[in-house]
Amino acid sequence: MSEFLNAIFSTHLPVLPVLLPLFTAAALLLMGDEGGEANHGSKLLQRRRLLSMASVLLGAVLAGRLMAEAAVGTLTVYPLGGWPAPFGIVLVIDRLSAMMLALTWTIAVPVLWYAAGGWDARGRHFHTMFHFLLMGVSGAFVTGDLFNLFVFFEVLLLASYVLLVHGQGRERFKAGVHYVVLNLVASALFLVGLAIVYGVTGTLNMADLALRVGQLGPQEAALFKAGAMVMLVVFGLKAAIVPLYLWLPGAYAAATAPVAAMFAIMTKVGVYSIIRVHAVILGDGAGHAALAAEPWLLPVGLVTVVMGVLGALAAHSLARLVSYLTVASVGTIVAGIGLFTPAALSAALYYMMHSTLVVAALFLLVELVASQRGAAGDRLQPAAPVAQPVLLGIMTLLGSASVAGLPPLPGFLGKLMILESAALTPAHVGVWSVVLVTSVLTMVGLARAGAILFWNVLPAGGQPVHGGTSARLTLATLGLLSLSLVLAVAASPLKRYTDAAAAQLADRAAYAKAVLGPVGGAAAQTTRPYRAGEGEVILPAKGDTP
């Protein structure tokens, strides 16, 4: 038995981050969820929570092990069904994928623990959808095929549609309709982009695409670029960059706290896809189509930072403020990617780890604070003082200082790395001024919010409200916040890891060799059974069989 488990663990490890949440979700679905009153104190609810928590903890172990394997530079290729790429779909785990997986599960554990403190009982099938979301996110991070990426996008989006309206209420359904319609249009655009790319190159395997795109003529390359730019729009909508970020503040502010915290990873799925398609496939070696997104990414990223911070300054509720900070942090990451140097990419990856963790923690913190302010909730207006001003105040200070980029917190390190990597590029004036000025403005916005929340309080009329806070909720939030502090302590090894990840992404030959090895690596011929436009069958010459 243990040998069997060991074999599964070693041979099929790359696919487990997808299968584990899938089977957990299926089991949770079979266990059923009555919802509403039937949930209160029910044994079934306890069992669901137990299964759900056990599954995310196991997933975190798997992700940690995958990251440890990837850290030494192993490119793990897992052909699904045994079909070699590019004929079948492969899962590829490199340093970037493993890092994103680890980040996903790092957030999932405290957020699920927080949700099990009460939110999961205020609607049906929270745990099921949470695991489907994890499945979609992990699948998007490990797949080596663009169409498969689309499929996992749909999986994670469908789960997110349901999670967004979890807890019901008119505000959530209104945000839900907008969110769903926008994402369905984006999915249609994604398919258009995929179809153009396939029509030009005859493949959707990422490694194969990276080889083919370099061999395209100028006219075909123009068409490929058009397809890639259509995809940039789609990924930009997911990542929430200018001008496609307008959906995010409404949707994230309307979602319940644990859902909004988990959604912090979803914008990063868009960022990850931009890296895979526009920085790797369309990287330096892409011939006529090389660096198609270069004129766009950096300016769009910088404008996103400015718009996000202005939104944060104008926000009238704490949840919207954090939502706008999410937008600003995505802008910083995209600007880092837009510099198109390995150093900047590495800095952007480090900043991505930090911003995802801290934004998730802030979303949880918003609810903790709001639950102690009585009727005022998270609105930024004077209200009765909170019951735990010291604890919540310190947590808010910590999160705010990190998000604004004050030393010695990881936000400062991340921004410093991006500034440093931009210093030698022609764009350094724009990057430096935008990042520094917006950091100051972020601090102003957060100081204003903090002052209203903790100092500008109405005289307390009676007992402070304790409702809604429990030790578990506080501990989960504190755990997530301190995880972002770990990033500062472990900055040196993590930076070495992201440096290596950026170097690995730039090494297209090694990637092609690992993925397409069975069909001849970089020397592989076209996979189409006919010459483009003719329809005559080309059979491989004798001796060519792999």
Place this chain on the structure above:
Amino acid sequence: MSLEFLVASGIGVVTATGIYLILRGRTWPVVLGLSLLGYAVNVFIFAMGRLWQDAAPILSATGRVADPLPQALVLTAIVIGFATTGFVVELALRSRHESGSDHVDGHEPGHRTGKTRDDAA
């Protein structure tokens, strides 16, 4: 008129209709628009395998072969599109029930918030 022209203009007309409907203010036309856009995209994917006559999508030693992959992709896209359309119909109905208005913003234009069933009761 060539087959290519017919297919291309057909995709164009259906896409334009879909976009027009998506920009409407009520949820039902928006759902219809999403479906139409989905159809146009499906035909577009299909056409990206090139348009063939008298060619089967099965590899044989001689003769013409249509590209089978876009046909497989389109099947996946159809299934996903079907599921998402089903979901968005249900969501639109639920939103109508919750807000008392089938406007995509959850309230009639000009009113800050719509009348709900609870208010009426």
